[in-house]
Amino acid sequence: MGGFDGRVSDPGGDDHGAVTAAPPSSARSWWLGALASAALASLGAVLALRLWKMSFSIPLRSSGDIMLSLQTVRTMQLSGWYLHTDLLGAPLGQDLRAYPGGSGDLWNMVALKAFSLFLSPAAAVNAFFLIGFPVIAAVTFLCLRQLRVSWWSAVALGAVYSWIPYHFLRGEGHLFLAAYAAVPIACLLVLAVLNRRLELGRGGRRLWLAAGGAAVLLGGTGLYYAVFAAVLLVSAGTLASIVARRWRPLLSGVALASTSAVVMVLGSLPTVLYVLVHGSPGVEGRSYAAVEYYGLKLTSLLMPVQSHRIHIFAQLRARLAESYIPGENMEALGLVGAAGLVLVVAAALIASRKTPLGRDLRRIGVVALIAFVWATVAGLSGVLAVAGFTQVRAWNRMSIVLAFLALAGVGLVLDHLVALAGSRRFLARGPGRRLIGPVAAGLLAVVALLDQTTDAMIPNYPAVRTAWTSDDAYFSKVDSLLGSGAAVFQLPIVPYPENPPVAAMADYEQLRGFLHSDLHWSYGAVKGSGSDWQSAAFSRGLTHALPALVSTGFDAIYINRQGYADHGAAVEAELAAALDDESPLVNSDGTLAVYDLRSYAEVLRASGAALPDSQTVLHPATLDFTAGLYDLETDGTTAWQWAGAEAVAGVSGTGTQEVVLTGVVSVATPGATVTVTVDSATTQLRADEAGTVTLDLAVTVHEGTRVVLSSDTAATTPADGDTRDLRMKLTGLTLAPTW
Numbered sequence: 205m206g207g208f209d210g211r212v213s214d215p216g217g218d219d220h221g222a223v224t225a226a227p228p229s230s231a232r233s234w235w236l237g238a239l240a241s242a243a244l245a246s247l248g249a250v251l252a253l254r255l256w257k258m259s260f261s262i263p264l265r266s267s268g269d270i271m272l273s274l275q276t277v278r279t280m281q282l283s284g285w286y287l288h289t290d291l292l293g294a295p296l297g298q299d300l301r302a303y304p305g306g307s308g309d310l311w312n313m314v315a316l317k318a319f320s321l322f323l324s325p326a327a328a329v330n331a332f333f334l335i336g337f338p339v340i341a342a343v344t345f346l347c348l349r350q351l352r353v354s355w356w357s358a359v360a361l362g363a364v365y366s367w368i369p370y371h372f373l374r375g376e377g378h379l380f381l382a383a384y385a386a387v388p389i390a391c392l393l394v395l396a397v398l399n400r401r402l403e404l405g406r407g408g409r410r411l412w413l414a415a416g417g418a419a420v421l422l423g424g425t426g427l428y429y430a431v432f433a434a435v436l437l438v439s440a441g442t443l444a445s446i447v448a449r450r451w452r453p454l455l456s457g458v459a460l461a462s463t464s465a466v467v468m469v470l471g472s473l474p475t476v477l478y479v480l481v482h483g484s485p486g487v488e489g490r491s492y493a494a495v496e497y498y499g500l501k502l503t504s505l506l507m508p509v510q511s512h513r514i515h516i517f518a519q520l521r522a523r524l525a526e527s528y529i530p531g532e533n534m535e536a537l538g539l540v541g542a543a544g545l546v547l548v549v550a551a552a553l554i555a556s557r558k559t560p561l562g563r564d565l566r567r568i569g570v571v572a573l574i575a576f577v578w579a580t581v582a583g584l585s586g587v588l589a590v591a592g593f594t595q596v597r598a599w600n601r602m603s604i605v606l607a608f609l610a611l612a613g614v615g616l617v618l619d620h621l622v623a624l625a626g627s628r629r630f631l632a633r634g635p636g637r638r639l640i641g642p643v644a645a646g647l648l649a650v651v652a653l654l655d656q657t658t659d660a661m662i663p664n665y666p667a668v669r670t671a672w673t674s675d676d677a678y679f680s681k682v683d684s685l686l687g688s689g690a691a692v693f694q695l696p697i698v699p700y701p702e703n704p705p706v707a708a709m710a711d712y713e714q715l716r717g718f719l720h721s722d723l724h725w726s727y728g729a730v731k732g733s734g735s736d737w738q739s740a741a742f743s744r745g746l747t748h749a750l751p752a753l754v755s756t757g758f759d760a761i762y763i764n765r766q767g768y769a770d771h772g773a774a775v776e777a778e779l780a781a782a783l784d785d786e787s788p789l790v791n792s793d794g795t796l797a798v799y800d801l802r803s804y805a806e807v808l809r810a811s812g813a814a815l816p817d818s819q820t821v822l823h824p825a826t827l828d829f830t831a832g833l834y835d836l837e838t839d840g841t842t843a844w845q846w847a848g849a850e851a852v853a854g855v856s857g858t859g860t861q862e863v864v865l866t867g868v869v870s871v872a873t874p875g876a877t878v879t880v881t882v883d884s885a886t887t888q889l890r891a892d893e894a895g896t897v898t899l900d901l902a903v904t905v906h907e908g909t910r911v912v913l914s915s916d917t918a919a920t921t922p923a924d925g926d927t928r929d930l931r932m933k934l935t936g937l938t939l940a941p942t943w
Contacts, residue, residue, distance in 0.1 A: 234346060237355050241345040241362030242338030244649065248367050249337040252657040257665045263326045264663040266671040269377030270329070271712035272305070272701070274719055275728075277325035280317050287474060292718055292728030293700075293735065294691045295757050296822060301478035302733040303701055304595065308427025310471030312380045325719060326672070332383070333376045340366040340385045344608065347388035351395075351564070353615035354622070360645035361611045364540060364652040368607050369509040372661040373534040381601065386425040388608050389418045390433035394571055397457045398440035404452045404459065419460045423467025430468055431596050432575070432605055434461035435584075439574045482733065491597075495589035497529050498598035499581030504535040505603055506542045511660035529581065535603035537610060538656035540648060544610030547617055548572050561620050565613055572609045575602050618644060678791040679720035682760075682798050685789060690759040691724040692717065692798065695746075695775060696767040697738045699731040709767035716796075717762065726758070740824040743866075743940040746775060747782050752943065754805045755815040756822060761799045763788075772797070816943035817859075825857035825905045825939045834928055844935040846920075847913070851932065855909035855939070862904055867937035869897040869913065876917035878932070883909055891917070905939065 249255065253264070263270055279289045279298075286306060292298035300306070306313055319328035345362035353361065365388070374382040393415060396402040402415055422430045441457025469476060507524060508517035510533060524530060537545060551562060552569025578584045579602035589597075622641045686692070694714050696706055703711050714727035729735035741752045753761070761779060765772035776797065780786065783804050788797035808815070832851035837844055869878050871891050878897045880887045882905065889897045895917075905911075913932065920930040 233355060234349060237349065237359050238342035238345045238362075241341040241359045244359065244363040245337040245341030245366040248363055248649075248653045248657075249334065252367065252372065252653065252661060254662050254665075255334070258330075258663070259665075259669060260330055261324055261327050262669055262672045263329055264333070264376050264668065266668045267710050267713060269712065270375070270379075271715045271719070273329045273376055273379040274325045275712075275715050276306075276313075277316060277320045277328045278719055280320045281325070285317070286313060289728075291722070291724050292715075293730075294693075294724035294726050296729060296734045298728045299730065299733060301474045302482065302730040304472065304475045304479075305701065307472040307475055308424065308430050308468045309380045310424035310467070311421065312383055312425055314424075316379075329376050329379060333379060336371070336383050336385070337366045339383075340371070343385045344388045344611075347392050347608075348612060348615055350392055351568075351612050351616070353612065354619045354641060356641040356645040357615040357618050357622075357648075360649040361615050363649055364538075364656070365608060365611055367653055367656045368541065368604065369536045369538060369656050370534050370604050370607065372657060380426055381428065383425065384429060384604050386418075386422050387429055387432075387604055390422055390429060390436070391571065391605065391608050391612075393418055393422075393433065393460060394436045394440045395567060397437055397453060397460070398444050398571060399567060400444050400448060400453050402456050402460070403444075404456050406452075415460060416463060419463035420467050423464035424471050427468065428596060428598070428601050429604075430464045432578075432602055434464055435578050436571065436575060436605070437461045439578070440571065443570070443574075491594055492586065492589040494597040495585055495594060495599065496581055498531050498600050499529070499583065499585065500535065500576065500579035500600040500602050501527070501529075501531065501581060502576075504531065504533065504600065505537050505545065505606065507536060509536040509538060509656060509658060511658045513654065513658055531600045532598060535600050536656075537603065537607050538652060540614055540652045540655070541607050541610045544612075544614035544617075545572065545606060548609060548613035551613070561616060564616055568609050568613050568616075572606055575605050575609070578602065614648075618648065674792050675716050676720050678796065679717050679723075682717070682762075682789060683721045683723060685798070685800065686723060686759050688722045689724065691726075691757050692760045692762045693726045693753050693758045694762045694764070696764070697742065698727060698767070699735065700728050701730070706767045707769050709764050713764060713766070725762075736826060737822050737824050740826075740938075740941060741821055743938065746778050750782055750801070750804065751808060751813065752816050752821045752941075754801065754808060755818045757818070758801060759805075760801050763797045763799070765795050765797065816941070819858050820861055820941070820943065823858035824941055825855050825861045825863050825909075827853045827911060827937060827939055828856055829853040833934070834930075842935060844933050846928065846930045847932040847934055848929040849916075849931050850912060850914040851934065853911045853913075855905045855911060856907060857905070857939075858907070860904060860906045861939075862902070862942045863939040864942060865899050865901040865903055865911070865937070866940050867899045868935045869899065869915070870933040870935070871895045871897070871915055871917035871931065872920040873917040876915055878913065878915045878917075881910075881912040881914075899937070902942065903939075 258264065263274060275292075276286045279286050279292075282289050282291065287300045288298060290297045316328060316332055319331050323331060341362035344365045345358045348358040348361055349355070371382055371384070376382070393402065396415070400406070402411070422433050437457035437460050438454070439457075441454035444453035445451055503524060507521050508514075510518070510521045512518040512521060521536070524533065548565050548569035549572055550569070551565030552573055576583075579599040583599070585599040619641075622644055625640050682692075694717075696709075698706055698709075698711075698714055701712075705711060714725070717723060718725050718728070726738060742749045763772050763776060763779075768775065776788070779799055783799060783801070786799055786803065788799045790797045829845075830852055832847045834846045837846070865880065865882075869891075871878065872895060874891055874893045874895050876891045876895070878889045878891060880889070880899070880901060882903045885903070887901060889899075891897050913934070915932050917931050920933075922928055922930055
């Protein structure tokens with residue numbers, strides 16, 4: 205079976221041979237091997253996860269990032285695709301064009317869509333995740349055979365690669381990261397470019413069609429994997445061009461990387477167009493600091509998996525938690541992979557070029573070194589981050605690329621050892637010679653499965669089943685109480701996506717109602733693109749916000765008590781008083797409560813009270829600073845921004861609005877004047893003895909109103925090395941509505 209393998213020596217050499225651990229085999233043996241590896245991978249997954257205990261209609265986990273995966277399928281079933289649903293972010297709806305979470309995953313999304321056509325959200329997510337084990341194993345087998353790894357070794361190592369701890373730890377929460385079947389194909393492309401097998405002007409049409417198809421595949425099976433492939437292709441092409449002293453290898457790498465990039469852009473076109481019109485997407489933490497925090501560390505690769513079956517190994521891994529930059533802690537290669545990585549890197553540094561095995565290991569090791577230099581903490585990825593490329597921040601995920609390269613090295617060395625053993629006199633003529641390869645590969649697979657998986661990876665099936673069925677029953681009652689299509693406002697208000705836990709409430713917990721009902725929920729509007737109104741509405745407290753909720757069509761308030769340190773006691777007391785002691789509908793474990801607003805709304809309307817205009821509520825006046833401010837800073841509790849002698853902001857919002865400018869301005873000079881100019885109206889305020897001015901100014905604003913804050917204060921003395929002109933410290937500046 206032909207393909208774009210890397211079967212040549214170091215760049216610039218003339219030897220186009222390779223280690224041939226087994227003679228060429230028929231296409232039938234390739235597909236039988238792929239099926240055998242897939243079957244072995246599936247068996248290992250069943251044993252590792254105790255899948256006989258699962259219910260296929262219930263997800264493997266019931267909280268955390270898996271809620272995003274379930275949301276994706278549910279949205280596809282409601283609206284046809286994952287980008288929009290009216291049932292989230294009510295009443296404006298959820299528009300995920302502002303969140304590039306699906307960028308680079310076009311083919312993954314298409315596959316998940318296919319499952320969504322005939323399976324429930326939980327079953328679709330389960331199917332996608334579990335099918336990943338045999339698919340990864342089969343693809344890995346085929347790629348290893350391209351590298352001349354023997355049939356038996358490739359069968360075993362295909363399964364071993366599907367059992368890498370990364371796969372289990374990503375799980376259904378990082379559903380598409382766990383679908384890394386395209387990574388071995390990317391490694392073959394990189395090796396082929398490095399060794400000038402894929403070079404513009406050389407190779408047949410079929411070879412380039414296969415390479416182009418692989419690049420197209422990479423462009424839609426994971427943003428991270430496509431970016432990793434791109435930097436490795438360009439790097440390999442650069443190295444090959446330097447050695448060969450011609451441009452064609454580099455151009456080949458750039459061409460393949462560009463093909464993947466074009467597919468990524470086309471698949472992400474809705475988000476690309478949105479960002480071009482509206483600015484940055486609604487995600488945070490994309491900075492150089494984040495890139496360094498999530499950088500790859502050698503110790504994380506080589507240490508055993510967390511919660512290892514052997515206690516001393518588990519203790520070794522636990523020591524890594526002491527790091528100031530622990531990252532995601534999902535990079536462990538396992539014993540087999542770690543040994544393979546050491547082998548190929550050592551070969552790249554010291555192996556002889558005179559032996560076929562040395563040349564092949566050296567070739568793989570060079571790619572592994574390039575990958576590590578890109579991904580390690582303060583590596584080349586940091587250079588990209590400094591240049592502004594920070595959307596790809598978790599370069600520790602390069603570990604899955606290194607895992608394939610390491611296992612390829614293991615396969616070649618294992619075959620070499622098997623060949624040496626078979627040449628011994630006492631085995632040379634007996635049937636035992638034919639058994640050495642299968643037995644060695646089988647033992648390797650067993651050791652890897654026991655080493656790379658732990659009991660901590662087994663889902664708590666009874667607890668998940670109880671939580672899932674309880675939610676299903678509770679939200680069915682809420683649906684019956686309010687009627688299908690009713691709108692529910694959710695407390696506490698939590699930004700979407702990517703927000704730290706609030707009290708004891710994990711991120712994305714507010715999606716539970718969406719997954720189990722046909723109601724409209726306030727949670728889920730992407731931050732910065734449709735959710736700002738919620739905080740503005742509650743800026744003067746819950747009681748003041750209730751008429752605004754009525755005017756915007758909400759029928760109930762939902763409280764997740766886990767999101768409050770006092771289990772929601774204070775907010776529910778205030779709500780009960782406002783609703784004339786309306787009794788809530790509470791779930792079985794007492795963590796969720798729904799208060800019906802409809803009686804309150806009827807009384808409010810009957811009283812003749814003027815309700816706020818819904819458009820003013822949904823599009824409140826907001827401050828957008830355009831000049832004079834430095835970057836946002838925080839101490840973990842409070843956030844602020846420093847300004848110079850003048851800070852300028854514009855106002856956005858619907859119509860003319862009566863608002864209150866609130867916040868705190870701190871200056872270095874007690875008694876200094878702080879001047880607030882709103883259009884042409886000027887107000888001067890004096891700082892107290894602590895250098896503080898508390899703003900509480902009633903102003904009238906409209907779209908385009910110019911707000912300027914200035915002060916005659918002296919500059920604050922900055923820290924050593926800080927050259928900024930720090931005069932005003934602005935904390936909590938907002939425009940609070942007066943309705």
